[in-house]
Amino acid sequence: xxxxxxxxxxxxxxxxxxxxxxxxxxxxxxxxxxxxxxxxxxxxxxxxxxxxxxxxxxxxxxxxxxxxxxxxxxxxxxxxxxxxxxxxxxxxxxxxxxxxxxxxxxxxxxxxxxxxxxxxxxxxxxxxxxxxxxxxxxxxxxxxxxx
Amino acid sequence: xxxxxxxxxxxxxxxxxxxxxxxxxxxxxxxxxxxxxxxxxxxxxxxxxxxxxxxxxxxxxxxxxxxxxxxxxxxxxxxxxxxxxxxxxxxxxxxxxxxxxxxxxxxxxxxxxxxxxxxxxxxxxxxxxxxxxxxxxxxxxxxxxxx
Numbered sequence: 001x002x003x004x005x006x007x008x009x010x011x012x013x014x015x016x017x018x019x020x021x022x023x024x025x026x027x028x029x030x031x032x033x034x035x036x037x038x039x040x041x042x043x044x045x046x047x048x049x050x051x052x053x054x055x056x057x058x059x060x061x062x063x064x065x066x067x068x069x070x071x072x073x074x075x076x077x078x079x080x081x082x083x084x085x086x087x088x089x090x091x092x093x094x095x096x097x098x099x100x101x102x103x104x105x106x107x108x109x110x111x112x113x114x115x116x117x118x119x120x121x122x123x124x125x126x127x128x129x130x131x132x133x134x135x136x137x138x139x140x141x142x143x144x145x146x147x
Numbered sequence: 148x149x150x151x152x153x154x155x156x157x158x159x160x161x162x163x164x165x166x167x168x169x170x171x172x173x174x175x176x177x178x179x180x181x182x183x184x185x186x187x188x189x190x191x192x193x194x195x196x197x198x199x200x201x202x203x204x205x206x207x208x209x210x211x212x213x214x215x216x217x218x219x220x221x222x223x224x225x226x227x228x229x230x231x232x233x234x235x236x237x238x239x240x241x242x243x244x245x246x247x248x249x250x251x252x253x254x255x256x257x258x259x260x261x262x263x264x265x266x267x268x269x270x271x272x273x274x275x276x277x278x279x280x281x282x283x284x285x286x287x288x289x290x291x292x293x294x
Contacts, residue, residue: 007157011241014161017204018191044165050244057164057243094158096204097197 004090008060012087013094015057020044022088022101023135024108024128034121038112038128040105042084044076061087081109101134151237155207159234160241162204167191169235169248170282171255171275181268185259185275187252189231191223208234228256248281 004012016022020043027037042064046054051074058066058076063083067075078084085106092102108127115121151159163169167190174184189211193201198221205213205223210230214222225231232253239249255274262268 006154007241010154010157011161011164011243014158014163015165016161017158018162018165018167020165046244053244060243094154096158096207097193097200 002062004060009090010094012060013091013096015044016042016091017095017097019046020098021135022098022105023131024105026125026128034118036121036125038124039079040081040084040109042078042087042105046074046076048072048074063087085109101131104130104134149209151207156237157241159207160238160243162191163189163238164242164244166193167245168282169245169252170278171252173272173275181265183268183272185271186226187228187231187256189225189234189252193221193223195219195221210234232256248278251277251281 022042023040025039025041027039028035029037044054044058046057048068049072054074054076055066058064061076061078063080063086064076064078067077069075078087088102088106092099092106095102104127108124111124111127115124169189170187172184172186172188174186175182176184191201191205193204195215196219201221201223202213205211208223208225210227210233211223211225214224216222225234235249235253239246239253242249251274255271258271258274262271
């Protein structure tokens with residue numbers, strides 16, 4: 001990630017609070033030592049209609065990739081551990097709505113490095129479960145965009 | 148609105164880009180000279196589950212009011228012309244996705260002051276129509292918030 005100005009960090013914190021998501025997926029996978037792949041994500045969402053401007057916004061971060069879904073939504077996905085850490089540390093002081101999720105993700109990424117037993121991996125899974133309480137579906141959100 | 152730091156302005160621009168909406172409603176109303184009430188809005192959306200933090204965020208703006216909808220969504224509504232102007236002028240330099248909408252709204256608010264004929268009012272209505280092209284429904288957006 002390029003060095004960001006304070007206002008760019010604050011802007012990205014605002015966008016993350018509004019239209020971003022922080023979570024970890026636990027994917028069952030027997031080739032992994034404890035039976036799960038741990039996949040952390042920071043994702044931004046936007047309609048494909050705003051693609052060009054959205055790419056400009058994503059360019060400010062630079063460390064993720066864009067995925068175009070079949071339903072007209074574009075996602076900007078930051079999936080690499082170092083990129084997630086760097087991004088979240090940059091925006092954390094400016095976030096108002098997602099501070100808890102940011103702290104939890106940073107704790108999880110830190111703790112994951114130290115795991116040496118199944119008991120410790122289970123503790124990690126419990127930490128990941130906490131996203132379920134902090135995040136909530138916004139599917140019900142219906143925006144009134146008139147006219 | 149209280150004086151805002153650059154980083155607060157940038158944060159609010161990011162939140163507006165992510166989860167805000169800028170539009171004007173034309174409400175048919177025969178008590179108005181040209182048959183319509185012109186109602187401009189800047190609105191932020193959030194789930195009621197994040198109410199306390201959302202109130203903190205809205206407190207940064209200060210010039211709107213909160214409306215709790217029956218479907219679990221809270222809206223923060225800035226509806227007064229002077230408040231909209233002040234807010235949009237503050238965030239405009241930082242916005243990436245909604246620059247066009249911001250400029251259009253400021254033009255509309257400016258032009259509205261000068262209207263002296265039905266022809267001019269029709270021009271205003273055409274300007275308002277342009278929001279239809281700039282905004283787009285995000286109803287289709289389904290966020291994946293796992294676990």
